[in-house]
Amino acid sequence: xxxxxxxxxxxxxxxxxxxxEGLKALKALxxxxxxxxxxxxxxxxxxxxxxxxxxMMPENGLDILAEHDVxxxxxxxxxxxxxHISVWELILPIRRRFQQYVNMxxxxxLRGMVSPLRYKEHADLDFVIxxxxxxxxxxxxxxxLHRGTPYEIAVQNNVFTRFGTERxxxxxxxxxxxxxxxxxxxxxxSNGINHSMPFWDEIFKEIGQRYPHMExxxxxxxxxxxxxxxxxxxxxVVVASNLFGDILTDLGAAIVGGLGLAPSGNINxxxxxxxxxxxxxxxxxxxxxxxxxxxxxxxxxxxxxMDHLGHRDLGHLLLETIExxxxxxxxRTPDIGGRATxxxxxxxxxxxxxxxx
Ligand code: ATP
Ligand code: MG
Numbered sequence: 001x002x003x004x005x006x007x008x009x010x011x012x013x014x015x016x017x018x019x020x021e022g023l024k025a026l027k028a029l030x031x032x033x034x035x036x037x038x039x040x041x042x043x044x045x046x047x048x049x050x051x052x053x054x055x056m057m058p059e060n061g062l063d064i065l066a067e068h069d070v071x072x073x074x075x076x077x078x079x080x081x082x083x084h085i086s087v088w089e090l091i092l093p094i095r096r097r098f099q100q101y102v103n104m105x106x107x108x109x110l111r112g113m114v115s116p117l118r119y120k121e122h123a124d125l126d127f128v129i130x131x132x133x134x135x136x137x138x139x140x141x142x143x144x145l146h147r148g149t150p151y152e153i154a155v156q157n158n159v160f161t162r163f164g165t166e167r168x169x170x171x172x173x174x175x176x177x178x179x180x181x182x183x184x185x186x187x188x189x190s191n192g193i194n195h196s197m198p199f200w201d202e203i204f205k206e207i208g209q210r211y212p213h214m215e216x217x218x219x220x221x222x223x224x225x226x227x228x229x230x231x232x233x234x235x236x237v238v239v240a241s242n243l244f245g246d247i248l249t250d251l252g253a254a255i256v257g258g259l260g261l262a263p264s265g266n267i268n269x270x271x272x273x274x275x276x277x278x279x280x281x282x283x284x285x286x287x288x289x290x291x292x293x294x295x296x297x298x299x300x301x302x303x304x305x306m307d308h309l310g311h312r313d314l315g316h317l318l319l320e321t322i323e324x325x326x327x328x329x330x331x332r333t334p335d336i337g338g339r340a341t342x343x344x345x346x347x348x349x350x351x352x353x354x355x356x357x
Contacts, residue, residue, distance in 0.1 A: 001037055004309060007068035007274065008042045009090075013283025014293035014342075015046070015074025021295035021346030022072065022302050028350045029306070029314050032357040036311060041068065047078035047086060056089040062097045065274060070305055071098075073278035074298065079285055095133050098273035100266035101164065102171050103131035103245060104304070105280060107232070107252030110261065112326030113336070117229060117255055127235035129252050130175065131245025132168040133266055135159050136196075138242045160196045160241070165203045171269055172239035173211050181236035184208070186218045187244040200241065224248070228255060253280055260294030260335040263301040265308060275308055277301040294333040295346045296322055321353040 008023070010016035026038050043064070045057040056076075058064070065071055071094065076086045094100070109115050109125040117123075142156035169186070176184055186204040190197035201218050208216040219227065221244050227235075228251050240248055253262035259281035266276040279297030287293055300322060306315035325331060331348040332338025340348070 001035055003037045003039055004069045005039045005041070005067065007065050007071045008040055009045055009071065009073045009076075010042065011074040011076045011283060012046045012048070012078045012086075013075055013285050013288035014281075015076065015283055017074075017288070017291065017293050017342050018279065018295040018298035019072070019074040021342060021350075022074075022298040024346055024350050025299050025302050025318060025353075028354055029302075029318070032317070032354065033311070033314060036314070045090060046076060047081040050081055050085065050089075056086060062093060065094065066098070068274050070309065071274050071276040072302070072305065073276055075279065075281060075283040077283045077285075092138070094276055095266050098266075098276070099134070099268045099270075100273070100275055101132065101134045101167060102265070102267040102269060103133040103249075104175075104265045104267055105129045105131065105245075105249040105252060106263065106304075107235075107249075107256050109256045110326050111323035112329060113257045113261070115255055115257065117232075120233065120255070123233040125232050125256055127232070127252075128175065128179075128237050129245060129249050130168065130172040130237060130239045131249060132164065132240070132242050133245075134242075135161060135164045136242035158193075158196050160199055162203070165200055166207065169204050169207045169239055172237050173207055173214070176214060176237045177211065182213065183215045183234065183236040184211075184217075185224065185235060185238045186216070187221050187224050187238060187240035187248065188218045189221045189244075190218075191220060204239075221247075225251060228252065249280060258335055259297065260333065261296050261300070263297050263304055265301070265304045267308065275305075277305040277308075291341045291343070292334050293342050294335050295342050296326075296349075299346070299349060317353060317357065318349075321349055321356060324356075325349050325352055 010019040030037055050056050076090055106128050114121045137158050139157055139159040145153045188197050188201050190201050232255055253259055262280040264280050268275050278301055303315040303318040325348050331340045331345050333340055333345050
């Protein structure tokens with residue numbers, strides 16, 4: 001029996017609603033496999049916690065999380081608490097402390113779904129965006145001068161280290177190799193950003209030389225954004241800096257059916273520290289409390305978590321069942337054209353999976 005300790009942060013808004021379905025899926029996986037078991041520890045570290053305590057998590061919050069094998073996050077953020085607090089005090093410290101330097105976001109058009117791109121409605125869209133998750137444009141270096149005057153200046157430095165840039169690009173190439181894919185795109189902007197981006201390109205080329213059988217391309221971010229619309233079916237792996245990756249992943253989610261379906265993993269590939277899996281979407285205050293959030297992004301994140309833990313069979317089963325239910329089409333939440341509730345869709349997936357196994 002393999003026992004995994006899972007730290008769970010349901011978060012705010014629709015976070016706890018979709019997490020409930022995710023935890024049901026974990027229970028179902030235990031039942032199906034028999035050889036895996038999950039020890040769940042839930043933490044109420046969210047914006048309510050912040051309003052009461054003036055911080056997003058206790059002082060030893062990261063030490064507590066360090067004890068788990070993996071972390072599951074719902075969504076964080078609430079009206080009244082600035083995003084930079086919820087992000088900078090909870091999500092970023094977790095990503096940094098646990099060296100989750102890979103943010104992996106699959107963009108895959110699931111069976112049963114239609115892409116909103118005309119002419120690509122049924123294209124084989126199936127690629128992965130690998131976003132650098134610890135440095136780059138999201139650095140805390142910079143400041144403001146001459147506040148409130150006509151001469152005011154804001155400076156934000158980008159930080160690209162050789163260590164950080166090499167490890168993310170290396171990861172992207174090895175991911176492609178492992179999954180039998182051959183096309184790697186690097187997102188750049190070396191014509192306009194003339195220090196950090198040429199550095200990124202050099203490292204991309206250095207590492208690319210070790211994979212002569214792969215087709216490599218560096219595209220400027222503006223052109224690449226256009227290719228996401230005009231030829232996404234030709235992509236396998238896209239590797240990008242923190243900011244470029246952030247933008248591309250929302251775009252990637254949009255072309256395969258929307259945020260309700262988009263999962264992500266914040267991964268420490270060396271498994272030295274826990275990795276964290278979460279839907280891409282936020283807490284969606286506009287639909288929170290209505291019981292209509294789509295739980296698929298959360299459940300798919302758990303499929304990614306199973307892959308990460310080495311149970312690819314279970315990860316595959318979960319994703320395949322999500323596709324079965326989408327293809328059948330009778331149980332869907334409003335964001336994907338149905339009238340089902342969060343728990344009806346969650347149950348449909350879980351019951352079908354138990355039935356299949
Ligand atoms: P954040 O700053 O936390 O990312 P946001 O408002 O930018 O918040 P989301 O909370 O992700 O972004 O919501 C964007 C839109 O997508 C909202 O209209 C929301 O209702 C919708 N949405 C997000 N997630 C889901 C979901 N799981 N199911 C259905 N609709 C969703
Ligand atoms: Mg958002």
